[in-house]
Amino acid sequence: MFHNMVKKITDYMIEKNIIEEEMFDIYQYGFELMISSTITMLSIMIIACIMDSPLIGILYFFITVPLKVTAGGYHAPTYAKCFIISNLEYMALSLTAKALSAFFIPYYGWIILLMISTGYILLNCPVKNPNHPVSEDVLQKNQRLTYVLLGVDTIVITALYLLQQESYILNFSVLSIAAIAIFILPTKKRKEDNFHDCSIYSE
Numbered sequence: 001m002f003h004n005m006v007k008k009i010t011d012y013m014i015e016k017n018i019i020e021e022e023m024f025d026i027y028q029y030g031f032e033l034m035i036s037s038t039i040t041m042l043s044i045m046i047i048a049c050i051m052d053s054p055l056i057g058i059l060y061f062f063i064t065v066p067l068k069v070t071a072g073g074y075h076a077p078t079y080a081k082c083f084i085i086s087n088l089e090y091m092a093l094s095l096t097a098k099a100l101s102a103f104f105i106p107y108y109g110w111i112i113l114l115m116i117s118t119g120y121i122l123l124n125c126p127v128k129n130p131n132h133p134v135s136e137d138v139l140q141k142n143q144r145l146t147y148v149l150l151g152v153d154t155i156v157i158t159a160l161y162l163l164q165q166e167s168y169i170l171n172f173s174v175l176s177i178a179a180i181a182i183f184i185l186p187t188k189k190r191k192e193d194n195f196h197d198c199s200i201y202s203e
Contacts, residue, residue: 006031036079043083044090051094056172060090063176066149070142072127073183093179097172107165110174111158117178118150124184153177 010028013019019027041061048057076082126142157173164170 006035032079036082040083040086043087047087047090048094051091052172056094056169057090059169059173060093060176063153063173064180067121067146067153067177067180068183070145070149071121071125071180071184072142073180089179093172093175097168097175100175101168101171104166107161107170110171111161113178114154114157114174117174117181118154120181121150121177121184122147127184150177 006028009031010019010024013027014021014024044060045054045057048054048060076085125146126139128139153173157170160167160170
């Protein structure tokens with residue numbers, strides 16, 4: 001239904017000479033991505049307002065969206081699955097942050113988790129997505145951007161921990177970065193499995 005709706009929008013724009021017919025596939029994909037992303041973000045913001053606050057929702061997007069774009073990671077095969085996984089991810093982060101914050105884990109424990117997550121991402125980024133291949137130049141640019149983004153996030157979060165020591169917002173931020181590292185795992189493993197398969201067939 002979603003695909004057909006976007007197709008009608010694209011067809012309408014072609015009929016009105018707003019876009020060229022040769023660009024149909026590109027615009028259709030762009031519209032699908034834009035609409036699905038908007039719906040997902042609105043849904044997560046609603047959940048954030050219910051479970052936390054609009055500030056936490058904005059913080060979640062501020063941390064995760066740039067890193068997911070540059071570092072890469074798992075991509076759901078359909079927009080519906082992406083919607084479900086994204087919403088479940090936020091809810092899991094919120095519940096986990098609340099649960100762990102209640103145990104009063106020392107701030108240096110959170111800093112250690114931050115360093116481990118950051119280190120893993122830095123060692124494995126950017127993750128190549130076979131469904132959306134990009135040039136080596138883009139991969140190198142994404143790697144540099146990931147280094148900068150993680151560097152800024154790590155310095156700011158660590159400094160705030162040293163000043164405040166206990167903060168749900170900081171705990172949530174650390175878990176958001178840890179989640180990005182976790183979503184790199186299945187993509188990384190699939191890449192390694194494909195490498196082993198190629199090695200077997202080449203013998």
